[in-house]
Every structure is written in C-alpha cells, then in structure tokens.
Amino acid sequence: MTMDLRTITIQPLRQTFGHLARRMGADKPASRYMEGTMDLQPVENFHYRPTWDAEHDIFDPRLTRIVMKDWYALKDPRQFYYGAWVLARGRMQETAGADFDLADEQGLAAGYSAEGKQLVNKVLLPLRHVAWASNINNSFVSAYGYGIAIAQAAAYASMDQLGIAQYITRLAISFEEIDALNEAKTAWLNAPEWQGLRRWVEDQMVMQDWFELFVAQNFVLEGLLYPLVYEKFNAKLNAAYGPVVTMLTRFQREWYAENAKWVDTVLKAAAAESPENKAVLAEWVHNAKQRSIEALTPVAEIAFGADANSIMELLVGQINARAIKAGIGA
Amino acid sequence: MDMKVAKKLGLKERYTMMTRDLAWDTTYQPMDKVFPQVTYEGIKIHDWDKWEDPFRLTMDAYWKYQAEKERKLYAILDAFNQNNGHLSVTDARYINVLKLFLGSTPPLELMAGRGFSMVGRQMVGAGPRVACMMQAVDEYRHCQTQIHSISNYNKFYSGLSEFAHQQSRMWYLADGKSFFDDAITAGPFEFMVAIGFAFEYVLTNILFVPFISGAAYNGDMAAMTVGFSAQSDEARHMTLGLECIKFMLEQDPDNLPIVQRWIDKWTWRGTRKLASVGMMMDYMLPKRIMSFKEAWEIYFEENGGALFKDLARYGVTVPKCFPQTIEEKEHITHQSWIGFYMKPDAMSFHTWSPSPEELDWLSEKYPNTFDKYYRPVYEHWAKMEKAGKRFNNKTQPMNCQVCVTTVKYNEPGDPMTTCFRESIYKGEKYHFCSDHCKEIFEHEPEKYIQTFITSHQVLQGKCEPEGVDTDAPDFKPGSHMMEYWRLDPDVQGDFNGSLDQKNFAAWRELATKN
Numbered sequence: 001m002t003m004d005l006r007t008i009t010i011q012p013l014r015q016t017f018g019h020l021a022r023r024m025g026a027d028k029p030a031s032r033y034m035e036g037t038m039d040l041q042p043v044e045n046f047h048y049r050p051t052w053d054a055e056h057d058i059f060d061p062r063l064t065r066i067v068m069k070d071w072y073a074l075k076d077p078r079q080f081y082y083g084a085w086v087l088a089r090g091r092m093q094e095t096a097g098a099d100f101d102l103a104d105e106q107g108l109a110a111g112y113s114a115e116g117k118q119l120v121n122k123v124l125l126p127l128r129h130v131a132w133a134s135n136i137n138n139s140f141v142s143a144y145g146y147g148i149a150i151a152q153a154a155a156y157a158s159m160d161q162l163g164i165a166q167y168i169t170r171l172a173i174s175f176e177e178i179d180a181l182n183e184a185k186t187a188w189l190n191a192p193e194w195q196g197l198r199r200w201v202e203d204q205m206v207m208q209d210w211f212e213l214f215v216a217q218n219f220v221l222e223g224l225l226y227p228l229v230y231e232k233f234n235a236k237l238n239a240a241y242g243p244v245v246t247m248l249t250r251f252q253r254e255w256y257a258e259n260a261k262w263v264d265t266v267l268k269a270a271a272a273e274s275p276e277n278k279a280v281l282a283e284w285v286h287n288a289k290q291r292s293i294e295a296l297t298p299v300a301e302i303a304f305g306a307d308a309n310s311i312m313e314l315l316v317g318q319i320n321a322r323a324i325k326a327g328i329g330a
Numbered sequence: 331m332d333m334k335v336a337k338k339l340g341l342k343e344r345y346t347m348m349t350r351d352l353a354w355d356t357t358y359q360p361m362d363k364v365f366p367q368v369t370y371e372g373i374k375i376h377d378w379d380k381w382e383d384p385f386r387l388t389m390d391a392y393w394k395y396q397a398e399k400e401r402k403l404y405a406i407l408d409a410f411n412q413n414n415g416h417l418s419v420t421d422a423r424y425i426n427v428l429k430l431f432l433g434s435t436p437p438l439e440l441m442a443g444r445g446f447s448m449v450g451r452q453m454v455g456a457g458p459r460v461a462c463m464m465q466a467v468d469e470y471r472h473c474q475t476q477i478h479s480i481s482n483y484n485k486f487y488s489g490l491s492e493f494a495h496q497q498s499r500m501w502y503l504a505d506g507k508s509f510f511d512d513a514i515t516a517g518p519f520e521f522m523v524a525i526g527f528a529f530e531y532v533l534t535n536i537l538f539v540p541f542i543s544g545a546a547y548n549g550d551m552a553a554m555t556v557g558f559s560a561q562s563d564e565a566r567h568m569t570l571g572l573e574c575i576k577f578m579l580e581q582d583p584d585n586l587p588i589v590q591r592w593i594d595k596w597t598w599r600g601t602r603k604l605a606s607v608g609m610m611m612d613y614m615l616p617k618r619i620m621s622f623k624e625a626w627e628i629y630f631e632e633n634g635g636a637l638f639k640d641l642a643r644y645g646v647t648v649p650k651c652f653p654q655t656i657e658e659k660e661h662i663t664h665q666s667w668i669g670f671y672m673k674p675d676a677m678s679f680h681t682w683s684p685s686p687e688e689l690d691w692l693s694e695k696y697p698n699t700f701d702k703y704y705r706p707v708y709e710h711w712a713k714m715e716k717a718g719k720r721f722n723n724k725t726q727p728m729n730c731q732v733c734v735t736t737v738k739y740n741e742p743g744d745p746m747t748t749c750f751r752e753s754i755y756k757g758e759k760y761h762f763c764s765d766h767c768k769e770i771f772e773h774e775p776e777k778y779i780q781t782f783i784t785s786h787q788v789l790q791g792k793c794e795p796e797g798v799d800t801d802a803p804d805f806k807p808g809s810h811m812m813e814y815w816r817l818d819p820d821v822q823g824d825f826n827g828s829l830d831q832k833n834f835a836a837w838r839e840l841a842t843k844n
Binding site: 010012013014015016017018019032035036038039040041042043044045046047048049050051052058059081082083086087089090091092093094096097128129131132135136139140142143144148151152155156158159160162163165166167169170173178181185188189198199202203205206 | 339344347348349351352353354356357358359363364366367370388389390392393394396397398400401403404414436437440441443444447448450451456459460463464466467470471473474475477478481484485486487488490491492493494495497498499504507508511512514515516517734777778780781782787816833837840
C-alpha cells in the first residue's frame with residue numbers, strides 16, 4: 001500500500017521512552033546513543049547468583065571501589081552505540097586499507113631501509129602482544145563493569161585493540177618480516193627489556209577491580225605507550241627513514257587521540273562524583289604510573305637510547321596534566 | 331643486500347598470525363589465575379589449539395562489512411519513520427507483537443552481549459575468545475537496532491514506553507530473564523551450550539524466521555529490515571555454537587555426559603521460552619505466515635533432527651524433551667494465549683478474542699486439538715464479552731520454579747488435566763510445570779531455590795514502587811502493582827476499544843481519504 005502523507009501531520013503521543021524522559025527531565029526526542037545505552041542493564045530482581053562468584057549479583061556495583069549514584073554518568077563523549085562505532089571504524093579501516101595497498105603496490109615497504117626495518121621490528125612488533133593484553137583487559141571491563149555506558153564502550157575498545165594488534169601484524173607482513181614477528185614474540189617472552197612490561201600486563205590480567213584495571217590499562221599504560229611509540233618513535237623513524245611507518249600506523253594514532261577523549265571523560269565524571277572517588281583514582285593512577293614507567297623505560301631505551309629518560313619524563317608530564325584536567329590531581 | 335625470499339601466507343596461516351599468534355601462556359601470573367573459570371564445570375580441555383575457527387574475520391573486514399550493513403539499515407529506518415511507515419502495517423493489532431518483542435528480546439540480546447563478553451574473557455584459547463568477543467558486540471548491535479526500529483512506534487502507541495523499567499519487573503517477562511540469568515550465572519562452557527548452541531543453533535530459527543517473516547508479511551519494513559540485517563550475524567553465531575559443542579566432545583570422552591545434560595536442559599528451557607513466540611504466530615499476527623505447529627515441524631523436528639543425527643557420531647542423542655515437544659506443539663500456543671487473554675489489566679500488550687475467521691484458520695491448522703479443546707473456550711469468552719463481561723482473572727498465578735512460566739500446560743497424554751509437579755527441598759515445597767523442569771531443579775536445587783517469582787515476592791512486600799513503606803501498619807502487599815510496573819493505563823484492557831485501535835483507524839482515515 002502506498003499512501004500520500006505529505007499534508008498529514010500526526011501528533012505523537014510521546015517523544016521518547018519513559019526512562020529517557022525521566023533522565024532528561026522532559027519528554028523530548030532522545031539520541032540513538034541514549035536509546036541504545038541508558039538504563040538498559042538489569043539492576044534488580046536477579047534470579048540467581050553466579051556459580052563463579054556467589055558473593056555478588058550478576059551485575060554488582062560492589063565489584064569496584066568507585067561509587068556512583070548514576071553509573072550512566074560515565075558517558076562516552078563520542079556517543080558510540082554499535083552503529084556509530086562501526087561506521088567510524090569502517091571509515092578508518094578504509095583509509096588504513098588504502099594506505100597498506102598503496103605501500104604494497106608501490107613497493108614502499110620493500111624500499112624501507114634495512115636499518116629502519118630492524119628498529120621497527122625491535123620496537124613495534126612486540127607491541128602486538130601488548131595490544132592483545134589490552135584486548136583481554138578491556139574485555140574484562142566490558143564483562144564485569146557496571147552499566148551499559150562503560151560496558152559497551154569497553155567492548156568496542158577491546159575490539160579496537162584486537163584491530164590494532166592485527167594492524168601491527170599486517171605491517172610486518174607488508175614489510176615481509178614474518179620471521180621478525182616470530183623473533184618479536186620470542187623477545188616478548190624472554191628478552192630482559194620486555195619482561196617488565198610483560199609482567200605488568202600479566203599483573204593487570206588478574207586485577208579484580210574493573211575500574212582500577214580501566215585506569216591502569218587505558219589511562220596510564222596507553223597514555224604513556226601510545227605517545228611514546230606512535231608520536232615520538234614515529235617522528236624519529238620519519239626523520240631518519242621516511243614516512244612509510246607513519247602511513248602504516250595511521251589507525252593507531254587516530255584511534256588513540258579519539259579513545260583518550262573517552263577515557264578522560266570517564267575519569268572526570270568519576271572524580272567529580274565524590275572526594276572518595278577522587279582519592280581512589282589518584283591512588284590507582286599513582287600506582288599504575290610507577291609500574292608503567294618501570295615497564296616502558298627499557299622499551300624507550302631500545303627506541304631512543306640515551307634519550308629514553310628525558311622522553312619518558314616528558315610523557316609522564318603529559319599524563320600528569322591529563323590527570324589534573326580530569327580532576328584527579330597529579 | 332638483504333635478498334630474503336618473501337613468504338606468502340595462506341589464508342589460514344595469515345588468520346593465525348592475526349589472532350592466536352598474538353596470545354601467549356602467561357608466566358608471571360599462573361594461567362589458572364588469569365583464566366579461573368574453565369575447569370570448575372568439569373569440562374576437560376587438553377589442547378586449545380585444536381579449536382577450529384568457525385569463521386575467519388579480521389577486524390578490518392568486520393568493520394567494513396558491518397559498516398556497510400549499518401549504513402543501509404539506518405537509511406531504511408529513517409525513511410520508514412519519516413513516511414509514517416507505522417500506518418502501513420496490516421492492522422493495529424500487529425503492534426502488540428512489537429510490544430511483546432520489545433519487552434522480551436532487546437533486553438535479552440543485551441544479556442547475551444554481556445554473557446559473551448564474560449565468556450570472551452574467560453576462555454583460554456585465543457580462537458574461541460575472539461569469536462565470543464565478536465559475538466558480544468554483535469549482540470549490542472541486535473539489541474540497539476531492535477530498540478531503534480521500534481522507537482518510532484513508541485511515539486504513537488501504548489505499552490512500549492517502559493520496556494527498560496519492566497524488563498526486571500513484569501511477571502510475564504520473568505521467563506526470558508530467568509533463562510538468560512541462568513545461562514550467565516553458569517560457567518563459560520554451559521553458557522556456550524545454552525546460548526551458543528541450544529538457543530542460537532537449535533532454536534533461533536523459530537524465533538527469528540516467524541518474527542521477520544511476520545513483520546514482512548504485515549507491512550512492518552522497519553522490523554523486517556532489522557531482522558534480515560541480523561541474519562548474517564546469526565549465521566556466524568550458529569557456526570560458533572556448533573564448533574564449541576564439537577570441540578568439547580572431541581577433547582575428552584568425559585565431557586559427553588555433561589554436554590548431553592546441558593543440551594537436554596537448555597533445549598527444554600528454550601522450548602518453554604518459545605511458547606510465546608508460537609502464540610504470536612498463531613494469534614497475534616493479523617496476516618499469518620504459518621502455524622507454530624508447522625514451524626516447529628520444519629525448524630525443530632526436521633532441521634533439529636538432522637542436526638542431532640549429525641552429532642550422533644560424538645555420542646550425542648536427541649534432547650530428552652524431544653517427544654514431549656512434539657506432543658505439545660498442538661497445544662502450547664492455545665494454552666499460552668488463553669493464559670494471557672485472561673490477564674488484560676496486567677500486561678503491556680493487548681489481547682483479544684480471535685475472530686470467527688481466525689477460529690476457522692486455527693481449526694484447519696490444528697485439526698487434532700483446536701475444535702475439541704480450545705474453540706469452546708473462545709466461543710464461551712466471546713459470549714461473555716458480548717454480554718459486557720469480558721473475562722478477567724484477578725487471581726495470582728502459580729509459577730514454575732525453574733522456567734517461571736505460569737503453570738498452565740497439560741499433563742502429557744491428557745489435554746484436560748493441568749500438569750503439576752512438586753519437589754521438597756530442605757523442608758520447602760517447590761512447584762514445576764513439567765517433569766523436565768523438576769529434573770533441572772533436582773540436579774541443582776541450590777541454584778533454583780533462588781528464582782525470583784513475582785507472585786511470591788509480591789506477598790513478601792518485595793514488589794513495591796519506590797517510596798512505599800512496607801512496615802506501615804496498613805501496608806497491603808501488591809496494592810501498587812501498576813506503579814511498580816509503571817504500566818500505561820492505555821495498554822490495559824482488551825484491544826477492542828483501546829486507544830491504539832481508535833488512533834490507528836483515525837490516522838489511517840486521515841491518510842487515505844479527503
């Protein structure tokens with residue numbers, strides 16, 4: 001049936017769902033992000049306690065030391081519901097894919113200097129395992145976090161990290177450095193300069209407080225690692241060997257800038273909630289910072305030699321500034 | 331000069347480099363502390379590398395395909411909403427399908443998403459973990475696209491507005507909630523059998539094919555598009571569920587009895603859950619696609635039967651409930667609609683008496699049972715309605731302690747007797763709708779004594795809206811149910827005479843006449 005409704009205006013009975021109208025304080029249209037996020041996680045009348053954790057409910061606010069009146073205050077400034085996330089990543093992968101194709105077609109990777117390649121193999125390739133750890137850790141947040149705002153954003157972040165691990169792998173394939181991937185894994189497992197970082201991410205894998213893990217992984221570790229590798233190290237490679245690596249790590253750089261906005265917004269909302277939250281966050285940031293500096297300094301040394309410490313100091317300064325901006329204090 | 335020969339990676343090898351090769355066995359923390367849940371259910375896995383990836387999708391390919399699908403889907407939804415697409419559905423009664431669907435399905439998709447996030451964190455092998463995590467985000471997709479497609483209906487019709495609030499409070503949504511709560515509180519392997527296999531593989535077609543065809547057949551392009559778009563994800567989910575079963579069975583012969591018990595349990599729980607889908611097919615779609623009985627024969631007896639034949643080489647047998655479901659396929663939809671029809675003031679969707687033509691359709695589709703057992707009930711109720719006394723049962727139902735549906739199905743072999751079962755545990759008596767539910771209870775009583783049954787909890791003062799003082803001397807439990815549910819007064823009562831019916835007719839009039 002076709003109907004000509006051009007002249008017909010039907011007055012809606014309501015603009016949005018009840019739970020969204022109560023949140024907004026008015027019956028007005030809600031965004032698709034709100035419709036797909038707010039108040040969707042069950043909070044009451046659970047039928048059974050988990051057989052794997054009989055002390056808690058299926059979703060339980062007591063699984064973290066952070067206390068929130070409203071867990072949906074931990075909003076994602078990117079407003080990522082699934083469709084918005086996948087469209088954003090779809091665009092990014094299109095560009096990244098074109099970059100890889102161009103590099104392959106033009107033989108850009110093959111033409112990269114052997115010395116440069118060696119440095120890339122040593123510094124960049126083991127990081128696929130760090131991205132995998134981040135995938136595991138964000139999947140923990142998405143599994144046991146409270147409220148859909150944080151759980152869905154962590155689920156997307158976890159898939160993003162898998163994508164990053166795969167882009168690093170693809171860079172090695174593009175460079176025809178399959179053997180180097182194996183060597184990088186051996187280094188990750190055994191070389192002394194990587195053990196601090198491996199120990200730190202393995203320790204994160206057994207953290208029980210999902211919010212602490214969120215802080216340690218997404219704010220502190222990545223907050224130091226991404227600028228170290230994808231800004232500083234990339235700039236060094238760029239100057240010495242040309243821009244191919246810049247091209248083939250574009251996804252990581254764009255992703256980090258965007259993801260950090262989410263991480264900072266979540267911390268800011270949690271810190272603003274109460275002085276207790278702020279103190280807990282400060283404690284976590286402090287601890288994670290010590291561990292991350294220890295773990296990353298040997299990696300920075302591979303990349304920068306004698307300049308490692310001064311670069312690390314600079315990056316720690318950046319993290320401190322972000323923490324202050326998020327209302328946590330340095 | 332370095333002249334090494336370029337290694338060409340095969341597809342499988344490349345995918346391995348992109349997934350499994352990323353993982354390593356932890357040594358600074360013991361593996362059983364990093365993955366603490368994989369042993370307590372008794373499933374023995376000797377070699378996680380034997381896992382066969384059911385599909386090989388790297389993230390860039392995933393983002394590419396899914397973004398294309400999303401672009402198309404939301405373009406269609408926008409167009410449908412802009413053009414008052416809701417007025418093109420066959421009849422306003424159809425919208426009640428969406429009310430039941432919105433209350434029951436998107437919240438459960440979300441539970442599936444959280445469950446797969448949990449299993450995706452807990453599985454040791456990188457192969458299953460990646461597949462589970464991908465399914466987790468897919469489930470977010472399904473939850474959200476369903477809400478987005480129905481959101482516009484909410485602007486014009488009753489009963490949709492409070493689905494988020496009602497998901498944990500509405501008595502008739504408790505069966506679905508208990509299903510997913512049960513699965514998510516089980517261990518990771520049982521979850522995979524419950525949701526990945528029994529629900530996604532054995533039973534999903536009964537849920538989705540009728541719903542999507544029903545939407546298409548009744549002019550609901552929004553719901554139809556969402557459903558079709560989800561199908562390509564479902565295909566991945568089905569292969570994951572099946573691979574997981576095969577993997578467990580191939581790893582150790584001791585896994586067979588555990589897996590078989592889960593298959594028996596979850597096929598039965600799923601069957602009970604799907605009775606309301608059957609009711610939708612037989613009673614709620616203005617333009618019917620096929621009877622529930624026919625769907626059950628195609629999708630469960632034939633397709634499910636073939637599947638279990640295929641699994642026989644692992645020693646798996648057809649689910650224990652198989653014969654009972656075949657007997658029940660001629661009864662359960664009628665018993666369900668009767669059950670819902672009699673509670674017009676306590677639901678977020680309308681019910682109605684089938685029209686004479688619809689009764690004839692049911693007689694034709696259910697030649698063995700309809701005229702004999704069910705037509706007389708409807709004819710009696712139609713008479714009551716005509717006399718201004720529409721039947722309205724104000725009593726509290728008895729619910730099954732396991733599946734939480736109201737105890738209303740018949741004794742096997744005896745359609746005139748309601749089936750009741752009971753069991754005493756630690757001095758307390760518990761009630762069940764069937765032998766299968768009783769058996770599930772007796773295997774894990776400590777779990778199922780926890781079941782939240784509204785009709786019991788209400789008497790304990792646990793179903794009250796915020797602000798009610800349950801210690802007040804004049805407190806009367808259950809006297810605020812409408813507020814507790816936030817039930818829209820416009821959705822109470824029979825469809826005939828409802829606001830939806832009036833508005834739809836008036837708006838259509840506006841749209842089709844001068």
